[in-house]
Amino acid sequence: MRESVGLRTNRYEKLANVCYDSGAGMMYHDTVQGDPLLDVDQLCTDMEQKFGVFRNCLGRSQIDTVLLHYLKALDALPVSVYGKLYFIPRDKMHQVGLFEELIEQLNHANRNDKALVVNSFFVADDAKQREKMAGEFYALARREAQEYQEKAAYLIDSGCQSAAIMERWIRRIEDLKEKKQRYEALFQKELTETDEEFHSLQLYQQELQIRSQGIRALKAA
Structure with missing residues (x-):
């Protein structure tokens, strides 16, 4: 025009x-x-x-999704400061190099005028740093536990009849519980501050299991 x-x-x-x-x-x-x-x-x-x-290009949101999934696989904890910083447990450090290579390759193909940069550095493994990481874990675990509880409550209240959907959230809850156990081993203490959230989450998980098993049994009959 x-x-x-x-x-x-x-x-x-x-x-x-x-x-x-x-x-x-x-x-x-x-x-x-x-x-x-x-x-x-x-x-x-x-x-x-x-x-x-x-x-033929990936957008920022698509790249963010890929990177966030990779960081989740690293058990990364977002640090509550300006920017994007993460704590990576030492048992996942062997995968950090691959993540850095991914960022470098993305930057090589980047058509934006803003560069993609990644840097990694070691944090002292002492009681003070473990306490900081524990604080970040509490914040993340509470957010995820609340999100999972809300989703589980919605599936239950809405009378969801899809066993596959319920089983998917059962696995996510189980993954979060296992993540808590791994961090307890890393921090060398029990993370009791999130016990209330995880107890409620356990109840929702059990209810979803009962409902999904009931649906599977009816379909098999």
Whole structure:
């Protein structure tokens, strides 16, 4: 569209039609009228090329999802400071190198003007640092436990009839319980501050197990 400024209202004129063929996965255009100041065909061609680049690129949210899943596999604890910092347990350190290589490869293919940077450094393994990590774990565990409780309560209250969905959340609750055990071994103490949340979570897990097993039994009958 071309916009011309007027005294009362602006005037709009169509210069080209731009269409997307979902079947072919291509964008194309046809020129409606020329313009003495603009190369309409070239602008549309540039747009089509940029769209092709966009289709083959991962967006920030997609990359964030991949990286967050990897960090979760590392049992990483987000540090409550500005930026994105994580505590990585020492038994996962052998996987940090692969994570750094992933970031470096993403930065190599980065089309944004902001670089992707990752740095790792060792933290002293002493009582003070373990206490800091424990505090971060409490914050994370409480958030996740609350989220899982809300989801489990919704499945129960709504009368969910999908055993697969309930079993998926049963596994997530079990994973969180196992994560707590791993961190107790790392911190060399029991994480009693989250006992109330995990006790409630255990009850929800048991209720989901009873319901999913009942549904499986009915289907098998």
